[in-house]
Amino acid sequence: MSANSAGAGAYTGSPGATTNHQGERPTMLKVTGLQKIYNGGASAVEAVRDLTFDLGEGELVCLVGPSGCGKTTLLKCIAGLMPPTSGTVELAGQSVTAPPPGMAVVFQEYGRSLFAWMSVRANVELPLKEKRIPRGRRDELVDESLEAVGLTRFADAYPWQLSGGMQQRVAIARAIAYEPQVLLMDEPFAAVDAQTRADLEDLIRQIWQRMGVTVLFVTHDIDEAVYLGERVLVLSSSPTVVQDDITVDLPTERDQLTTRQDERFTELRARVYAQIQQAKNGTGADQDAASVAP
Template sequence: MNRTETMLDVSGLGHRYGGPSGHQAIADLTFQVRSGELACIVGPSGCGKSTLLRSISGLIEPTSGEVKLKGSPVQGVPEDLAVVFQDYSRSLFPWLSVRSNVEFPLRSRGIGKAERRRRADEVLEWVGLSEAAKKYPWQLSGGMQQRVSIARALACRPALLLMDEPFASVDAQTRFELEDLLLRVRKQYDSTVLLVTHDIDESIYLADRVFVLSKSPANIVADLEVPLGDQRDQITTRESETFVHLRSEVARLLDVRTAAAPAAASDVDGSGGSTAQQWAEAERALHS
């Protein structure tokens, strides 16, 4: 993969809910993500991060600006894009086995049974769930269920993988394991990833670049390179001078710009419902 090529091009993106006098969730967002890059978006609660991902994924039509994937305007949900959601308990089909959950989106793409099975087994091995292929989601822990969600996304071999707070619903130890898993599979598949998080440490640990958003209506206030190299681990990387410096820089940026943010906005983005509910609806749309 040519890392000088632009995979995702977001230009002047804005979205307002409820017409001209409604809530402006995001405003004039412009940024690019290069091929093979893992970029993180971090911002205060309620700043419009989920609205941004829904606009990029084609699940909603922005009221201004443009999104291009591999140079082509996004109109509807692109076939070569996949999303991993925070609410893994809603994103998996409880009546299907783990392997069938992973294979499910491949059916709508006209991929034959043998190839579906081969891809499912490959990605399940990568996320450490080969022995759980015949189990059902409700038989797995939360961390294992989220591994299934990641495997399902990777099986589609997306040009761009979007992740919305993918590790926020698991305990700290599982979160660290899933972060390291993402780094491994990203390297294995040379994937391009855009991950939204509210966790400053997570954004720095995972990313090649961190985009810092302002409070709503969101715009980018900083685009920070993360020169931590490809080999990272949960102890020495987080103790490094570079990590500590970047964490402080992002924290200062967020502190200055979130002082006036409403405390009640943590689970809504102005569209009239919780982000968990909206992403659950988005999941059904993506895999129907």
């Protein structure tokens, strides 16, 4: 069912390698030379300069970078919600110019990404209806995904009747019921409390292992990136480039307590932290370059 758990071991022994990590896996998501300049009247702002990376099939990769480094811009370009100024995004070999059918996105603002006038079940089911999945299979998918996020009991509730963490789980259930090839997550846990966050992190690992879906997880939280990812891409400050590409050679089975106390975890965390500090300072003088002539 999941090639990931087996494949994860292959990374061990190449800590800190900065080459790409697909190895024997086929590429699922390929971002090449992505640049995004916002044209704002008199001055243009280059949010993303030149991003190139790729995700192998079934990989779980975390993107981490200093705040304001254009993570959301990047994610919107990858999701096909925003055209890049230059560069390309490919999903399973197909160029992405509009939201592709094989991609699901979980946004940070859970309260604003659910349909408040629909029940939890209807929220999860709606995209499946649009995909013209027959009734029986649809019910199955909805039930399974609600079960996976532990919300079976709340299927008939409205999203606003649930807590923040539960609402985000509805969004996750909707994403997994959609059976995407790639799951994009834009700081999905930034707005939930710490305990809920830990639970949701484990939930994502679980789902990823079970479904074998390719996950790109954007976060500003270094611990989260290292805990969750098989690989961590560190972005520089805006205008953004990939500053470092770190393989997380931790065991596949992770645990909030033991993993976070692991010596290797601390090392990796320190390395990502150093990279981000460097990203912040290194491009500090270059800040003016963010504004280029229109």
